[in-house]
Amino acid sequence: MEKLLKLALGRAEQAEVYVRTESSQSARFTNGVLKGISGSDTIGVQLRVIVDGRLGVATATSFEDREDLVKRAIESTRYGEPVKFRFPNAPAPNVKSFDPKVAEMSQEELVARGESVISRLSKLLPGVSIDGGIGNSVKTVKILNSSGFSGEYSATGFSLGVYTKSDKGFGQTGDWDESGKVFDFDDARIEEIAAKHRAADNRVTVPTGKYTVVFTPMAMWSLLLRLVAGVSGDAIAKSTSPIKEKLGEKIFDSRITVLDDPLMEYGLRSCAFDDEGVASRTKAIVENGVLKSFMFDLATAAEAGFEPTGNGFKRALFADDVEVKVSPQPTNFVLKPGDLSTEEIIRDIKEGIVVDSVMGGHTGNIVAGEFSLNIGSGFLVKDGKLVGKVMDAMVAGNIYDVFNQVLAIGSESRATRAVFYGMGYSPAVSFKDLVVACK
C-alpha cells in the first residue's frame, strides 16, 4: 500500500489507497434439508488521486500492476469531477465490530446452528416446508492517504433467516436477523414465527380505506429508507431533498428520534471510519422530532458547505463493491425504541393491519418521502388479535405526513434490511389512518 501511495504521489497532489478484503461463507437449507455451502474470498484495491483539483479513480483486484493502476487513475483525472476537499487525517475511534467467534466459526458449527433453528421451528409447524440460510463473514478495510491517515478495522457479520411456505408452495412468513456477533433465535422467537405462519393460513381481504397500520422492524426499512434519501448529502447538495431548509425544525412527531450510529457495539454496519477515512461518530439525524443532521461524504460536504459526517461509503442500495463510487450512505441507521412491546401495541388495536414485510420499498419517489408499498406479509388485526393474512393490499403515504401520525413506538429494536443489505435497527411503529388499497 505504501509503495502504491508513493508511486501515485509522484504524479498527483493528493492520493488515497483503499483496500478491502472480504471472506464469507453461508449454508442454505431447502425444504428443511442442508442444500449447499458457498463462500467467497475477495480483495478489492482502489486508488483515488487528485490532480489539478480533479478526482481520478482506478480499481483492481490485486496489487499486481501498480504502474497500470496509477496510470489509469491519473488518466481519469482528465475528466474527473472538480473537488474541493482534502483527504482527512483524524484519529479513528475504537469500535467493537469484530467478534472472533464469528470469524472462526467452522462450516460444521454454521450448519449445526442452522439445523437447530429449522428443526425447532419444524416441531411447531409439522408438515410445513421451511427454507433457511445462515452465514458468517469477515471484512477488513485499510486506508492510507497523503494527508497522513493510516487506518485499519475489521468487522464481522453473522446472519440467520428462516422462511416458511404456504400449502401452495409460496412464501408464507419468515424472520431474519443480522449482527456483528453470534446470536440465535430463542424459543420465544421461534414461537413468534410459528404464530405468524398459523395466522397466515387464513387469507383475508380488506376493503380499501384508512387503517391503523403497524410496521414491524422487518418492514420499517421501507419508511426509514425515505428519510435516508432526504438527509443524504447528495439530495442536500442537489437541492432535491424536501427537508433541505429544515435543520432545527420539527419534521416528525416529538417521540421520533433517529440516529446514525457507527459506534454501536457489533452493529451490522459498525465501523471505525468510513470508506474515505473520516472518523466515525454517532449523530442524531432526528431528535425528538426535530431535524438535527444530514449525512455527508467528503465531496457532498464540500459542495453543500458542511462538515463531512463519516458517511462516505462505496455502496449503493443494490451494490456493495469496491468499485462503487463513494456516496453518502447510512451506517447503523437507528430509530430509537419506545416503551411498549409489539404485543401491547397490537393489543390496543380494534381494527388494523400489521405489515411484516413489504415489496416495492425501493421504488417510487423515494427522495420526496413518498411510498406505495405492496404488503408482502401483513396481518389483519381485530380486537387485538392477528386473524389472517391480508392478501393483495397496498399501503401508501408520505413519511413527512405519517411520522406525524404516530400512535405508538415499540420497545424491541431489531435489525432491518433494505431489500438485500442490512441498513439499521428499528422497533415496530404504529401509525394512525394510513391509506390501504385492496379489492
Added chain:
Amino acid sequence: MKEILRKAMTTEGYQDLRYEDVTTTTIQYTGRELKEVSVARKSGGHARALVNGGWGSYSFTTPDAARTTIEKCLGAARLVGGRSKSPLVLAKAPVVEDVIRVAPKVDPRQIPLDQKKALAEEYNSLVLANPAVQTTVTTYTEIAARKFFANNEGTYIDQEQLLAVLTIRIMTKEGNLVQRVSVALGGSPDYSLLEGHQALVEEKTRQAAALLKAEPVKAGRYTVILDPGAAGVFIHEAFGHLSEADGLADNPKLQKTMTLGSEFGLPILSVVDDPSWEGHPGSYVYDEEGVKGARTYLIREGKLVGRLHSRETAGKLGEEVTGNARAKDYSFAPVVRMSNIFIDKGETPFDEMVASVDSGLYLVGAAGGQTSGEAFTFGTQLGYKIENGKITGMVRDAVLSGNLFETLRNIVAVGNDLEMNRSGGCGKAGQILVGSGHGAPHIKILNMTIGGK
C-alpha cells in the same frame, strides 16, 4: 487458461471452474456535472463441487488459487452430501469446446472515451435545456467480459460478452413535488444503437415536465393498458421469477401449482425466454454452466408449457436443460435466471385497445418492481386516464400490485407491437444482474389494484 483450469479439477463428483476478466467503463453526469469517468478492471474465479447431492462453492481471486479452492469446495460438498436424503443427478449437457467472440457493427471497445463522453453530454444537455428539469443522472455503462468455463466432464468455453447502455434519469421539480422519468438506449454490444435518439429524449423530458401538472392517481381497481416498458417489467416480475425452476425443484407443492399444461391465461397469451435472441440486455451464447442458451416457451396460447433450468433443476424435474444458469460475476454461484423474457406479439392494434376501455388507465414505463411468488408489485413512470375510449388527462405515481394468477387471466388483449427494453436490472439471491432483458406489446388487463393516496 484451459490447462490451469483443467489441471485444478479431479474426477470426484461433478466439478466446474469459471474465471473472468471484466472491464467496466462508466461515464456519469449528474445535472451539469461530470460525476464519474472510470474504467474498472476486475478478475476472479468461482469453483463448484457436487458430491452425493451436496454442493460446495467458493470464489477466488487469482487463477493459481483454483486448485486449493476446488479442494475447499470438495470438503464442503462432502459435508453437505453426507446429510443429503436424495442423491442429485445433474441433467446431461453436451460436452463442448468452443470460442465465442463478439463482433458488433460498431464495437464500443474501439470508440475513444472522449466520444462516449461527448455522446452522454449531448443527451444530458438536451434534457437540462428544459426549465422544469431539476437534475439528471445520465450514465453510460459498458461491460466487456472475457469468461472462461471448464468442468470435469471435458467442457471448455472461452467466450466474450459485451454490453453498452446509456440511461438517462430525468427529475423535474415544482415546489415539493418531484417527478422522475427514465429512458434507456442501446442495451446491446452495438455502439451505433446508442446514437440518434435526440427526439425520443426530448419527448421523455417533456413528459417528465408535464407530470408536474398531472393529478395523483386515486387508489382502487382499474382496467389498465400497459405500454411495452411497463408490461415487460410486469411479465418479468409477476411471472418470470416463478418460471425459474430453482424455486420449485425442492418444493413439491409449488410443482403442483406449476403443473405443465395448466391454464394460465387466455389463448392470446404466450410468454417466451430467449438468450439466443442477439442484441438485447439478456443475450448470451453459453450460460455459466457451459450450456447453450435456447429459446424456451413458458406459456403458449394460455397454457403453461415450460420453465427455466440449471442442470440441477432440470435433472431433478426430469426436464431438458434450457441454459439459464447465470451469475452476476465470479463472486457468485450461478442460479436460475431469466435472460430476455417477453410476451409474444398478439393481434390487437393499440388504437383498438384504447377504444375498448370506457374508464381506465394507460400506464407507461416501469419504475422498478418486486415479487414474492404469487404476489407482485411495480411502479410506473407516468400514466393517463382513459375515458370513453380516449386517452385524456395525465396521472402520476401509479403503483400496480396484484396476484399473479388472477392478473395473467385478466390479460384480455395483447397488442401487435412487441418492443424490448434497452436496459434492465434484476435482483435475486443477493445478486443484482445488469443483463436482464424484458419486453412485451401493449397489453390490456382488467381489475388491476393501483395503490395511491
